[in-house]
Amino acid sequence: MSWLPRLPGLTLPPQGRHPAPPSPVPGTVAASLFLAATFFVPLAPAQEYAGTEMCAACHEEIFTKFQKSAHKRIERKTEWTDQACETCHGPGAEHAASGDIALIKNPSKLDAGAGDRSCLACHQNQPSPAGRIRNGHAHSQVSCAECHTVHGTREELVDRRPVSVNKQCATCHMDAWVQFQRPHTHRLAQGAMSCTGCHNPHGTAAPSNLNLVAANEPGCLKCHGDKRGPFTFEHAPVRLEGCQSCHEPHGSANPRMLTRHEVRFQCLECHSNIGASAGVLGGVAPAFHDTRNPRFRNCTVCHVKIHGSHINRALLR
Amino acid sequence: MRRARYWVLLTAVAAIGAAQDADQSPVPAEPNFSGTLDIGNRWLSDVRGDFNAWRSVVNLGEGPRLLNLDFHLGPPQGLEGRWLFDSLNFRSNAWGGDPYNTSFLDISRTGAYRLTVDYRNIAYFNFLPSFANPQIDQGIRLNQRSFDTHRRLYDVQLDLMPGRRVTPFFGYTRDSGFGTGVTVFVADINEYPVSNRLWDHTNNYRGGVRMETKRYHLILEQGGTTFKDDQEILDGGRNPGNRTAPFLGQRLFLDDVLQAYGIRGSSIYSKGILTGNPTNWLDMNLQFLYSQPQTDTSYFQENRGRFVALNNLLFFDGERSSVLAAAKQPHSAGSVGFELRPARRVRILQSWSTNRFHNATRALLADQILLATPLSQETVAFDRLVVNHNEQRLVAIFDPMRWLSLRAGHRYIWGDARVRASAVQPEGLEGGQLRRNVALAGITFRAGRKLTLNTDGEIADGDRTYFRTSLQDYKKLVTRARYQASQAWNFNFRHSILANQNPTRSIEYQFRHWEHAASVYWTPGASKRASVLAEYSRTAIISNLTILAPGMLNRELSYYRDFGHTGTVLADVKLGGGPLAPMITAGGTYFVSSGSRPTRFYQPVGRAAFPVHKMLHATAEWRWYGFAEPFYAYEGFRAHQFTVGLRMLR
Incomplete structure (x- = not known):
């Protein structure tokens, strides 16, 4: 052998x-041939x-x-x-x-x-x-x-050096590579990571060919294990819509790859239900914070455990 | 540390040298060896501007470096199967003090084993003044969360008897983070910046078996994780916090604080994936993924200073808190799918998937306010998060001609979630639903190998969504085109647009994102003496959303605008003919944006490679980093970076 x-x-x-x-097989014949064709x-x-x-x-x-x-x-x-x-x-x-x-x-x-x-x-x-x-x-x-x-x-x-892999992917996925030229991004330009660190071009069980870890957990948690939880007090969007609900993982002009330029907008766009008719999650706004006061302009200054807290319901510690 | 850097360089040089010596030895057959070694020294000019912003964005340092090492080693022809390995591939990047180091080893012997080892060490430094202090230029300076940490990842995977009908495999991954930072201690109406120490790690152990026959492939995997997070805050000295004004005539301050987190977690998980092609016209796949992570938390806090409890307006000098908590989250996911080929040019892809998890937690919180007679309070808290997410997808792909593919389909996403309600009903749960129908269509057109045009579109109609900014009624179109006009000219074009809206009266969300990108690659002649790569992209994000401004609870519009231009030009010119002709590269990348956070980030670069020998090149690189944000002018930086090195090739 x-x-x-x-x-x-x-x-x-x-x-x-x-x-x-x-072999092209008509649908009606297909079922009857299924067993035989297997062998x-x-x-x-x-x-x-x-x-x-x-x-x-x-x-x-x-x-x-x-x-x-x-x-x-x-x-x-x-x-x-x-x-x-x-x-x-x-x-x-x-x-x-x-x-x-x-x-x-x-x-x-x-x-x-x-x-x-x-x-x-x-x-x-x-x-x-x-x-x-x-x-x-x-x-x-x-x-x-x-x-x-x-x-x-x-x-x-295929050349598997990170720089070469990134170049290869960028030939088609120009949009993604362009985002990596922004200042706040994962370290692909430095060769520390490659596209295949998060995506598998041969397919995965997740959308966008994203890798999964520990069977069914988002691939982000392979490196960001401290965000895994489960937390005693979860922050629902992290679980329901993933990291992308607040972060732009391919790169952003905003610090920490956020999708908004200031943290308060990031938070208030969800925590701002007006009336029950909205029918979405997020509850009412944090009513007593006056965002004209500089102390309340960055919600994560106090809500430090924004990804979920083991201790505090308001994600303060 | 410096000695260690030289040691790394010497080892790498010795490895290449040894292989070259082996080449000169009288052994009749030489090993199959090829590789590249880049070593050099990097200098940095003084970083003008904000050094913390420089470290947050670029963070490359000075000194001798192993810039890159990669090689392949295999047994000589005729000796295959007599070495311990048939193939050894090794890659290593940025060693000798750089903040991002990686190494990768892939070693295998046909039919016996395959071992891969991956190591990454990535520094994470983030201290941007503007992040917490949008008004710092007005003299308003607040604390913020900042990090000076590292994340290290080790990943080892061993496959035994790869390619046989039954292949056992084992793996171990360790992800750890450690370092220091600044965080915030919050005490009712004041918050105090304090230094903290971060230390967490996750171990993942797994093992399983792959079974394959001609038509079926089965993967069974069982694994587990352990998790440990020991964050700590230990800070002393008078700290006035962010609130500088007295509260009811009393100044609030922090004298010392101890916070100790002890979080332990574990998880077991199981994975089963079956794929098969029972007939030539049917592919099928079946997946079942299950995990049950859990955490146990013990927390202790003691703080002294001057504080106030707002709910009873009680001033006090010290407080002790402790928390015992536990959380469990059984999580199961599964999918079934098939690809049916009822006719030669028709493919039908159908899949169903489900993802469910249920987070149930409880916590015992004990607080003791240190007065002459200590005031104690114990609270038991429960929390839940229940999520069911389902998706069904049907796509038909029709290739009427060799140069044309047509795609059409439908995706239906539905689910429900119950999450903790807002602060006004702390023990309640609120529910949300997700229902979205998406029509899919696409076309691929190929004119020989010269032109490829690919367009995919989605139109979605959602009547239930989880969050105000979630995708609801959206249209998405992505078009890619590639055209090889001649051997010398290659063109790429991409256009994408995403328009999403949630017309609910109290939300009125309008989101629009579009992008045009084009690139051209020019390689005149077959001599490879020159090439030019030019890319340009223009992007726009426009977002309008009605929000409820806290404080006065009045309706406001949240605007976000981002109009970006990104360009890259790289020109390579070979000065002269022959293998020893120098090569010059010039160009760079720029990013300029306007809108809510205008930013300019320039990275011009110049490189030169001078071949001394066909296996030895001297290299030099200059790079300039220029970063500026007109709204946050204090945060810009500029720096020159020079690197001189040697490249050895074989």
Whole structure:
């Protein structure tokens, strides 16, 4: 038995049986076929393989780069020896003979999702916070090859240095990266963190691919464990809407990444129900504080345990 | 400390050197080694302006530094499987005194194990005068909460027999925070700034097993956490507090205070995730996540000085308080989902998720006012927080052509919460509900590899929401476009808009956020002798909300405006041809905003790399930081930063 299928999450398709595209099944027939199909994998007709040497003859530059790639392992001691290119591109004998590009599969030029299925044929058991990698980024609207260098110039298929990861994400998520140029932000620019510290591009159980900790707790608590609680006296928005209800985690012009320029506005926008008709949480305003007095302009000067208190109902200590 | 910095540098140099020596030894096959080492020395000009603001925003120091070290090490060709590891990747960043240090190790042997170790040490310094003192320029100076702390994170994960059908794994994470700060001791109608010591840590232990077959993948994980928080305030000396005027003819002050928190917490949690593709046209996933965190608190406080109890207008000189409290929060979450592909170009994604937790707490509060005859009072308090949150989502993705994807769907979010009521009914609970229907639509258009256009929109109609500023009736549109005009020119464009409103008469919330961003990347020719990256973004946040101003309880409008311009330009030029040609980089980033808190933050940068050898480069960098806030002019700073170093590559 070869060692390659024992790589983390790798299950190579057997030779001569390249992964077939998903079979379209009408909904009505689907149910009746469900059980049978669970135990049956349709076989595609075997085609001729050309071998890596043949590929290298024309695609020398790619071949040279490939020698430094982690995918080079495919060449070693497996039934795919000397056929590494064809694990992704499919049998290439006909293409090699004719030079016709229509006769070879190029995953990067396939339609949405199809290119990813080529990667997932081997990598779908790779563990991720959502269980395993089920599809490309954003439900295969962004293919694996957008972030991973398949032919590679490094041992890793993606440069995982924080600075490189941030640069990679910023090419699409410009809006987020722009916010990190604001003065009050997490330390991404200094290389202390990367986008993947909070988000997992392969998907998680939380919105925006946010990481979770301790099974079902928000990923923010991985570093901010002192805000975890449970507190004797909770501050409801922290639990109901999360840190983002007051903070802008990607960066802000306001101190402490707050979403408002002064703390009193941050607080009063919720603690300001006028009449019962509002139908929202938050109660009435703290009625006796005169915010014209400078002492009451920053609520957290007194309400120091604003994330929740173990001691005091008014979050004073 | 200084010696330790040099030791770190020497060790790093030795590591690279040893690998290079190994390269020259007569061993027939050389190890698979590649890496980069950056070492250097950083100088800082005098920080002009507010040094505390500098530390709060930038906080980089001077001295010798290990700027970056990363390498990969693997066995030589032909010796795979004979080393203790098949692959070792190591990364380390900013060591030698910088406030942000990280290290990461990933070592594995195929089919035997994979071990990852992650370490982060992040300084958190925050002392911005304007935060608590918006009127400091008028001479009004109050105390504020400030921090000079560190957070350290260790994360270790060991997978055994990765890739086999059954893979056990174990993990340990420790997150700790420690340092000092300034906080506030509140005594009825006066509040006193006092120094405090912060010390907390959370340990997370976990273990589990991954089981995989060709079509199914199951993760079972069991874990637990322990938590400890020992904050402390110990402060002495006459402290007049923020209230300088006498109260009923008496001056209030604090002479000394001791506050000791002893918070202990623990949690067990269980996680089960099943994913599978029972057929080629169906993917399914099932998750169950459960945790039960709890905390026990003991608190002691003793303060002396001159105080007043407002409810009975009693003046006194000392007070003792103690609190015993406990809180439990069972929390369960689950989701079920599938992706169905009934036809070659159609995908249907359906998911349901639920998230429920229930926080039940109790506390015994004992107060003793130190008079000739001590006055004691004991109170028992209870608190609850009950939250049920549910979401259902259905999305259909249709790829009518290879270059076109269409998406449409619906999301329904509903839930309810019961939380502690306001101060006017301290023992009561108030309830809130959440109900929101969201229509989803999107389109992706690809013209070969040259042009990609992606648009996603949401229109929501909510009739119940938890908070005044929550999303209710909103419209959201995000458009991204990428165009590769030629080998040399790449363009990116992004536009997004979010308009949210809550028309309830007493709220009248109007929120609008939009953003335009564009970038161009120019790499003329294939020689890689020059490149230019230019990015520009314009953002706006406009928020209007009716609030009830405390004090007179009159209606006012809370405005917030933020109009930001952010730009980055970086130009790389290689002076001459060949591998040893120097490379110059110039450019920088700026952020300028107007509105409620106008801010200017400039970071111009210039870099030069002079290759001495193909594996050794001399580097130099100049960076300037300029920060200014027109409304808080006292808080600005300016500083030059120079770094000179060596980069070794292999």
